Amino acid sequence: MVDLTEAQKGVLEAEGHQLVTGGPGSGKTTVSILKAAKIGREALKPGQRILFLSFARATVSRVLEAIDEEKQITRKEKAVIEVDTYHAFFWRILKTHGYLVGFPRRMTILTPPNEAIALSGLRSGYKAASKLTDEEKAEKKEREEAERERLARDEGKVCFDLFATKVGDILHGSQKVRTLISTMYPFIVLDEFQDTSAEQWRVVEALGMGSTLIALADPEQRIFDFIGADPERLNHFRATFHPSEHDLAGDNHRSKGTEIALFGNDILAGQFRKSNYEGVHFEVFESNPNQAFTTLTTQVLQGRKRLIDGEKRDWSLAILVPTKKMTRLVSDTLREPFGNVPPIGHSAAVDMEGPILAAEIVAFLLQQGRQAGAFDDLVELLCSYYHGRGGSTPNKGDLEEAARLRAALAKWNASAAAGKPPPGNSVLKATATVHQAAIALVLTGDPDKDWRAVRAALEGSACSRLKEVATQVRNVRLLERGTQLRQGLMQDWRDAGSYRNALEITRRAFVQEHFATAHKPETGVIVMNMHKAKGKQFDEVIIFEGWPRRAKREIVANPDRIVTGNIRDGAMTQARQNFRVSVTRAKSRTTILTPRDDVCVLLLEDEA
Ligand SMILES: Nc1ncnc2c1ncn2[C@@H]1O[C@H](COP(=O)(O)OP(=O)(O)OP(=O)(O)O)[C@@H](O)[C@H]1O
Numbered sequence: 001m002v003d004l005t006e007a008q009k010g011v012l013e014a015e016g017h018q019l020v021t022g023g024p025g026s027g028k029t030t031v032s033i034l035k036a037a038k039i040g041r042e043a044l045k046p047g048q049r050i051l052f053l054s055f056a057r058a059t060v061s062r063v064l065e066a067i068d069e070e071k072q073i074t075r076k077e078k079a080v081i082e083v084d085t086y087h088a089f090f091w092r093i094l095k096t097h098g099y100l101v102g103f104p105r106r107m108t109i110l111t112p113p114n115e116a117i118a119l120s121g122l123r124s125g126y127k128a129a130s131k132l133t134d135e136e137k138a139e140k141k142e143r144e145e146a147e148r149e150r151l152a153r154d155e156g157k158v159c160f161d162l163f164a165t166k167v168g169d170i171l172h173g174s175q176k177v178r179t180l181i182s183t184m185y186p187f188i189v190l191d192e193f194q195d196t197s198a199e200q201w202r203v204v205e206a207l208g209m210g211s212t213l214i215a216l217a218d219p220e221q222r223i224f225d226f227i228g229a230d231p232e233r234l235n236h237f238r239a240t241f242h243p244s245e246h247d248l249a250g251d252n253h254r255s256k257g258t259e260i261a262l263f264g265n266d267i268l269a270g271q272f273r274k275s276n277y278e279g280v281h282f283e284v285f286e287s288n289p290n291q292a293f294t295t296l297t298t299q300v301l302q303g304r305k306r307l308i309d310g311e312k313r314d315w316s317l318a319i320l321v322p323t324k325k326m327t328r329l330v331s332d333t334l335r336e337p338f339g340n341v342p343p344i345g346h347s348a349a350v351d352m353e354g355p356i357l358a359a360e361i362v363a364f365l366l367q368q369g370r371q372a373g374a375f376d377d378l379v380e381l382l383c384s385y386y387h388g389r390g391g392s393t394p395n396k397g398d399l400e401e402a403a404r405l406r407a408a409l410a411k412w413n414a415s416a417a418a419g420k421p422p423p424g425n426s427v428l429k430a431t432a433t434v435h436q437a438a439i440a441l442v443l444t445g446d447p448d449k450d451w452r453a454v455r456a457a458l459e460g461s462a463c464s465r466l467k468e469v470a471t472q473v474r475n476v477r478l479l480e481r482g483t484q485l486r487q488g489l490m491q492d493w494r495d496a497g498s499y500r501n502a503l504e505i506t507r508r509a510f511v512q513e514h515f516a517t518a519h520k521p522e523t524g525v526i527v528m529n530m531h532k533a534k535g536k537q538f539d540e541v542i543i544f545e546g547w548p549r550r551a552k553r554e555i556v557a558n559p560d561r562i563v564t565g566n567i568r569d570g571a572m573t574q575a576r577q578n579f580r581v582s583v584t585r586a587k588s589r590t591t592i593l594t595p596r597d598d599v600c601v602l603l604l605e606d607e608a
Pocket of ligand 1 (some may be wrong): 355
């Protein structure tokens, strides 16, 4: 049991709306859980629950774990705390009350990859975002919004972007729905409140009319300005709800005995009070891929050894990097390190659009459909892969690739209709061969084995596109024991002796996966983008950034840096906050790797 600080005790005692602020690891989450348990004991009527709302599933996992760890909370108290993501909570409201805003009764979620596919045609009509004028940007945004709205109204396909806005409309438009929710959840905890977007804030305003709100926030961990977080958000909360305020300030329980939190604060201020910080280590590397990645690998191996030797169960070592590209590069390096180093087992938080659409192709091939049109369906899925894998920024080359495949398919089918063999030079030839090979595979009913067999057929094929699909699909970890996909496929096989519904089962599994909350927090070695680390904690953190490329000593490019281009520019507030969030995720040690010839500007003293 933890000894609560005076400020934490204040949170437990106060009534009414509350705003709990405090730095990283100051115990906001912990005290809010104890508070929820207390409310459960003292203030709830039968059937009522406390809702704990969070942005990301990963945070939800951590909160669930924290609840489990709180030994002084009884099982009964735990049962009344409902931890959920904004997405999942909003979807429940939309499914029940969406008709109030003109949605059809039957709705499905348009997942991000499928949303990307649906919008790619429209988006492809515009130049890259950086080259658009403000008017073009506004027009593009408006057209995207109209299309999302149309998909929802006419086809019942609702994408995540619409969730908050529509739930806001429902709640502000219907006192009945508001009352319903507040009766069910008289108390709502809002995690990471500083990152609430304008649309989410509108929902919160409505929820607070009937429910008591407890907002947890660290204004200086606000790292989502680019998608609508607002420095004024805490003031909006103050002005609307007049909450009692509880500042847990600089207490740091996460990395007690270290100076990690102190260092985090000094990054914000740009003034370093010490030359050494307990628990913070620096390492420089030479600006070339070989030496950079070798330095990283060495650090990872050392960190891993420390943690294994520490004999802690479920240890975690996070490698945090500034960009998605870097996540991929680091993951590739760990898979095949230089020299004689064996592969380093890890998980990587890569963008899932490509892998998910690749998984749809594997699932389709598992079906082994021999019907007329099966090949057309395969090519269509391949086109969808190209349309959707770039997410909200489809790549022109990918769209052209999809168009090329469609044109080739038309020719292919025209030949077949005329009783002629397929065109000898068709780009689809290799694809067709793989298709036939997949159909001919002898499957066993063990989804894991069969999935691998199809993947191997793609990997070993002469079709470069399907080869790439096989690589992408390796990022999907849906077939692990006990997952919905695995069970669904097993059931399918039992019912029919084949995987005839594999594609549908896979699609459903991804939606389910998005809402699943029962996951354990990540353990082992994990690679992720710095932005994704928010709200998490790891035993050790390694921060690794890109390096400058030079020609005749001059820097000609400087990609993947913590600060764009590693250029000092004004206050660099967002970059500082982002860096501080990453640094303070560690419990025992943070290691920072930066290029020797162009050290991260945030590590240099500000010129006063
Ligand atoms: N009063 C306390 N005494 C000792 N340990 C504590 C106390 N309060 C919290 N902790 C521990 O400190 C760690 C960090 O706490 P918590 O996750 O609640 O912080 P937080 O303010 O939510 O952090 P962040 O904003 O960085 O996500 C947890 O492991 C928690 O168990």
